[in-house]
Amino acid sequence: MHDTRYIDRYLPFLQSLLTPSRLQHSMGVMRVMADLAELYNLDREQAVVTGLLHDAARDLPADRQMALIREGGIELADPCEEHPVYLHALAGAYLIAKELGITEPNVLDAISTHSYVGNGSNFHSCLSWCLRFADILAPSHEWKGMKKLKSVVYAGRKEESALLHCGWVIEYFREHDVPVHPNLQSCYRDMRRRVPVDEHFFDRW
Ligand SMILES: [Fe+2]
Ligand SMILES: [Fe+2]
Numbered sequence: 142m143h144d145t146r147y148i149d150r151y152l153p154f155l156q157s158l159l160t161p162s163r164l165q166h167s168m169g170v171m172r173v174m175a176d177l178a179e180l181y182n183l184d185r186e187q188a189v190v191t192g193l194l195h196d197a198a199r200d201l202p203a204d205r206q207m208a209l210i211r212e213g214g215i216e217l218a219d220p221c222e223e224h225p226v227y228l229h230a231l232a233g234a235y236l237i238a239k240e241l242g243i244t245e246p247n248v249l250d251a252i253s254t255h256s257y258v259g260n261g262s263n264f265h266s267c268l269s270w271c272l273r274f275a276d277i278l279a280p281s282h283e284w285k286g287m288k289k290l291k292s293v294v295y296a297g298r299k300e301e302s303a304l305l306h307c308g309w310v311i312e313y314f315r316e317h318d319v320p321v322h323p324n325l326q327s328c329y330r331d332m333r334r335r336v337p338v339d340e341h342f343f344d345r346w
Contacts, residue, residue, distance in 0.1 A: 144171060148168065148171075148193070151190075151194060155193070155197065158198070167194070169279030170193070173274075173279050175192075180297055187268060190243070192275055195233065195251075196229065197236050198228075198229045199229040199233065201232065203228065207232075212235075215231055218258070218260070219323055221323075222258050224320060227257075230256040231259070233253070234249045237252065247266055250262070250266070251263060256322075257325045259324075274290065277290060278290065286309050290309065300332070307328050310325060
């Protein structure tokens, strides 16, 4: 199956919404999702479509994102979700359901929770975690810690990858004055308790 068919299908929609660099990022996330679909036994079509569409609302102005939230009757669980870094995920899932007729709950949930908002039943699904990993592993950015995350993700070590991802996002948000969502803090605490890693696990980023 060629992923270009999804690019062809959704390109006009994405071009109307995204900056060229965001579109590049989205295609990069799509390609990483294709890799991860194989590694983590995901449905390939769902994985690549989720990657391609995950940031549909990211470049909309904050007031347009908020208008979508209101239109969709979406309740924000925490005041920090008004920040676009969180809001675009909720707004984007609503937008692709509305404009593209995407209905698969796991796809919509993966997109709406990729910034750690919400607490739906698919918050911890493999598709949702893979999207969070792919969002960082897409080659459009050279994030600190990316090499380590890549090696752990591509080794199929999902739990350790999730712990690394969550810890890294918290650190990144703190450095950039983005409010840390309570879900991030509780996820991190929970995984520190559950995932057996040695004390130097984070040192080797
Ligand atoms: Fe995003
Ligand atoms: Fe993204």
